[in-house]
Amino acid sequence: MRRMTWFNVTSLTLGFAFLYLPMLILIIFSFNESKLVTVWAGFSTKWYGEVLRNTAFLDAAWVTIKVAFLSSCLATVLGTMAAIVMVRAGRFRGRTVFSGMIYAPMVMPEVITGLSLLLLFISLGMDRGVFTIVLAHTTFAMCYVSVVVSSRLVSFDQSLEEAALDLGCSPVQAFRLVTLPIIAPAVISGWLLAFTLSLDDLVIASFTSGPSATTLPMKIWSSVRLGVSPEINALSTIMILVVAIGVITASLINKRNVVRQQREEAAAEKLA
Amino acid sequence: MxxxxxxxxxxxxxxxxxxxxxxxxxxxxxxxxxxxxxxxxxxxxxxxxxxxxxxxxxxxFENYIWLTEDDLYWKAYLSSFKIAVISTLLTLLVGYPIAYGIARAPQEWRAMLFMLVILPFWTSFLIRVYSWMGILSQEGYLNQVLLWIGVINEPLIILNTNIAVYIGIVYTYLPFMILPIYAALEKLDISLLEAAEDLGCSRFSAFWLVTVPLSKQGIIAGSFLVFIPTIGEFVIPSLLGGSRTLMIGKVLWEEFFSNRDWPVASAVAVVLLLILIIPIVLFQRNEQKQREANQ
Amino acid sequence: MALDVFAPWDDPNAKPLIQFQNVTKRFGDFTAIDDLTVDIFEKEFFALLGPSGCGKTTMMRMLAGFETPTEGKILLAGQDIGAVPPNKRAVNMMFQSYALFPHLSIWENIAFGLKRDKMPKDQIGERVEEMLRLTRLEKFARRKPHQISGGQRQRVALARSLAKAPKLLLLDEPLGALDKKLRQETQFELMDIQETTGTTFVIVTHDQEEAMTVASRVAVMDHGKIIQVSTPDVIYEAPNSTYVADFIGDVNLISGKADPQGDKLHMHWAEGQPAVVGSPLDGATKGQDVHYAIRPEKVSISAEKPENAANAIQGEVHDIAYLGNISTYHVQLPGGQIIKAQSANNRRISRRAFTWEDKVWLSWTDTAGVFLER
Structure with missing residues (x-):
């Protein structure tokens, strides 16, 4: 292997500094005593207290979590179905349209998706609120889920399913007892992705929500448009940490499982 | 069933x-x-x-005629296109060395570095853009540091200009550029470079003649992944850009929420979609080609 | 002839377990199985042998129910099983990749099929234990598939497919993933298990040695057709075509023109060379194109022209392959054709009789080889 060159070390250092410094600064200044965000005036956690006492934030957070949970569950079911159709159903009429509909929402500008869904809800005369945001988020998140799940299904050894059929399973049983447990990690990461996409979304939620439902990003949006505020810094820090801890834990668990499996496989071959 | x-x-x-x-x-x-x-x-x-x-x-088709008559709209389309092209190039310039550095890092580091690139993608887009507001503002951290070093005497005006928009786009879309390029570079066999050097290339020409062409697919994919969503971007120009930053996503939003002119907003969306169809189809074709090449 | 020889295929009254009746299978334009008819009997160990793409796997997948015939019928114990889905067939399959469920333990893998049959719990336990004993896996019951070795995985796959006591067990390249030594051991194990359980086995393989070792009958396939189906010794000694002769083992093939003379057939194959003499070929007429196949071990090699040999040709040693127990001499005939002759190395190598470029005589009896039409 080649040694790391100075060029590589420098570009990695600068690159990761660029990626992480802004968030790091934000986290540091969330502990700033002063109301003036850019002037350091001593350590304090008072803005966290402010955030936790702010019922508007808490209400919005609750709405966001509700929306994210419902839409990610729905999106996981629909996305997994779509993935199975894409990988397994073979040819059928409308297949091109189907795969187009799966990929298009991912590259569609959010303003268009949001606008079009809003106009749909209005022309159907639906009351806008949590329910319509859930519908909207499910629609674009299911596409991400189906991409994640179908990339796992492509490498899935089909003879496992055939073995299940051969041993007496109906096709539904074969899916439930064999395929699903094996692709579960991909389904779970699809769910996680759908959940965070929904947590993050501002534009589509702004279009499709009504006066009764304000999500956290919408709340943050209306306040950051006026400028930087220490309260938002504290709230952002909480959100960043929650996501970072979640993602890091998930990937560590995953890595540990892979390492353990490799070690056990090596041990089994040695013993034989 | x-x-x-x-x-x-x-x-x-x-x-x-x-x-x-x-x-x-x-x-x-x-x-x-x-x-x-x-x-x-x-x-x-x-x-x-x-x-x-x-x-x-x-x-x-009145609304479409209106779009061509009022120069606000076609200027906004043009300016979105310009901003998207420039920021895609900038992202490539910043992203390629990072992707290259990860691909050449020792094996045991790579997974960690890779995760560090993905991690920001999971955190809120809005917060990531917001974090630059405090840095770039006139009394922001960047100006404080520069003034303190003595590089400048007066604070620079960056926030609410197009420069801030470029920084914001490069920052938020960087992972989209790094990931496909890294995927292409990781597959690259080091012995190809050694062969090129053995045949008389310098380090640099080996990079230019072997590494870059072999990572072409990654560069194309990454560029589309940045370019396509940037055209319709709304959050970044609204938060970091100024009143003179024209981007079509912002125009659509204002047309809809401020002017409440739904028919024109819809026409803006339809035209944006028509503009985007070309890069989207090109992108799909590139992906298809890559899938076939891998089989 | 002794009555206890297992040969139901020679008994006109025997009822076949499986009947392929004019089965054709097409995938689009490609014909995988071409108008194929064959019977397989109960308790047989039947091998489908052929190169990849010959249709052997398609035949097996039709038996398992993963493919349906385009034309023709497949009968299992007299019943047409064409429309029966795989989960309703008394047929089980051992997959080439083993297809062990990675999320289930060895015990649960073996019990999987039994649970689908709604067998009572205590009976499942008994049956699984029995299968674990049969395949010597008792110690590994609690492990997951990735925690055991390749050879053990192979046995789990076998145990799982046998657990439901199927009428018919299909084995798709069952030993393909094992190394050579383990493969040979496992072949005998498979035969033992087949005999103990009395199950009918159909095995798909491209390894001719494996087919010859384990099978009671071998079907040699090519391009969707069965070229010859017979017991291993007949396939080896009396192939019905150059394809079969060439596919199974090592063979010398000589082509020429037929010349029937009395109860023998002569074949003229080169100017100035004596004709090859052998047992006649039915329906061969004078001047017809025929082929002669003879195994290297049936060709003797000597320095002097042997007395009374029905066939004797002189040539020059071109190459020698020393294989330990035997040596193969590649002898070039005056026309340029190479004939392989094998001799056992009973003597030490230093005293070997022939070396490169020696003039030698090749000879064989008139029953050593066979004439073939195609």
Whole structure:
């Protein structure tokens, strides 16, 4: 292997500094005593207290979590179905349209998706609120889920399913007892992705929500448009940490499982 | 069973993705009205065939003509395109060395570095853009540092200019550029470079003649992944850009929420979609080619 | 002939377990199985042998129910099983990749099929234990598939497919993933298990040695057709075509023109060379194109022209392959054709009789080889 060159070390250092410094600064200044965000005036956690006492934030957070949970569950079911159709159903009429509909929402500008869904809800005369945001988020998140799940299904050894059929399973049983447990990690990461996409979304939620439902990003949006505020810094820090801890834990668990499996496989071959 | 499996996601996407577009298209042909909903005509099914005929008779391309007449719109499209092109190039310039550095890092570090690139993608987009507001503002951290070092005497004005928009786009879309390039570079066999050097290339020309062409697919994919969403970007120009930063996503938002002119907003969306179809199709074709090459 | 020889295929009254009746299978334009008819009997160990793409796997997948015939019928114990889905067939399959469920333990893998049959719990336990004993896996019951070795995985796959006591067990390249030594051991194990359980086995393989070792009958396939189906010794000694002769083991093939003379057939194959003499070929007429196949071990090699040999040709040693127990001499005939002759190395190598470029005589009896039409 080649040694790391100075060029590589420098570009990695600068690159990761660029990626992480802004968030790091934000986290540091969330502990700033002063109301003036850019002037350091001593350590304090008072803005966290402010955030936790702010019922508007808490209400919005609750709405966001509700929306994210419902839409990610729905999106996981629909996305997994779509993935199975894409990988397994073979040819059928409308297949091109189907795969187009799966990929298009991912590259569609959010303003268009949001606008079009809003106009749909209005022309159907639906009351806008949590329910319509859930519908909207499910629609674009299911596409991400189906991409994640179908990339796992492509490498899935089909003879496992055939073995299940051969041993007496109906096709539904074969899916439930064999395929699903094996692709579960991909389904779970699809769910996680759908959940965070929904947590993050501002534009589509702004279009499709009504006066009764304000999500956290919408709340943050209306306040950051006026400028930087220490309260938002504290709230952002909480959100960043929650996501970072979640993602890091998930990937560590995953890595540990892979390492353990490799070690056990090596041990089994040695013993034989 | 199979039919049900196909039908459920198919109908879902049909109802919540295709039908909404049809509605957007229809409204883009309607006229603004002081009513709820704020446009005419609305289809009155009760009137049957005659109602349908009257409905179609009232649709026209007025809003599209309006888009060409008011220079705000085509300037916004042009400026979105310009901003998207420039920031895609900048992202490539910043992203390539990082991807290259990760691909050449020791094996045991790579997974960690890779995760560090993905991690920001999981955190809120809005917060990531917001974090730059405190840095770039006139009394922000960047100016404080520069003044303290003595590089400048007066604070730079960065926030609310196009420069801030470029920084914001490069920052938020960087992972989209790094990931495909890294995927291409990781597959690259080091012995190819050694062979090139063995055959008389310098380090640099080996990089230029071997590494870059072999990572072409990654560069193309990454560029599309940055370019396509940037064109319709709304959050970044609104938070970091100034009043003179024209981007079509922002125009659409304002047309809809501030002016409440739904027919024009719909027409803006339809035209944006038509513009985006070309890069989207090119991108899909590139992906297809790559999939076939891998098989 | 002894009556206890297992040969139901020679008994006109025997009822076949499986009947392929004019079965054709097409995938689009490609014909995988071409108008194929064959009977397989109960308790047989039947091998489908052929190169990849010959249709052997398609035949097996039709038996398992993963493919349906385009034309023709497949009968299992007299019943047409064409429309029966795989989960309703008394047929089980051992997959080439083993297809062990990675999320289930060895015990649960073996019990999987039994649970689908709604067998009572205590009976499942008994049956699984029995299978674990049969395949010597008792110690590994609680492990997951990735925690055991390749050879053990192979046995789990076998145990799982046998657990439901199927009428017919299909084995798709069952030993393909094992190394050579383990493969040979496992072949005998498979035969033992087949005999103990009395199950009918159909095995798909491209390894001719494996087919010859384990099978009671071998079907040699090519391009969707069965070229010859017979016991291993007949396939080896009396192939019905150059394809079969060439596919199974090592063979010398000589082509020429037929010349029937009395109860022998002569074949003229080169100017100035004596004709090859052998047992006649039915329906061969004078001047017809025929082929002669003879195994290297049936060709003797000597320095002097042997007395009374029905066939004797002189040539020059071109190459020698020393294989330990035997040596193969590649002898070039005056026309340029190479004939392989094998001799056992009973003597030490230093005293070997022939070396490169020696003039030698090749000879064989008139029953050593066979004439073939195609």
């Amino acid at each position: 199979r039919r049900l499996l196909i039908a459920v996601p198919f109908l879902w996407l049909l109802a919540l993705f295709i039908v909404p577009f049809a509605i957007v298209f229809k409204i883009s042909l309607s006229d603004l009205a002081v009513a709820i909903p704020p446009y005419t005509p609305t289809l009155d099914i009760a009137e049957g065939w005659a109602g349908l005929k009257a409905f179609f008779a009232e649709l026209d």
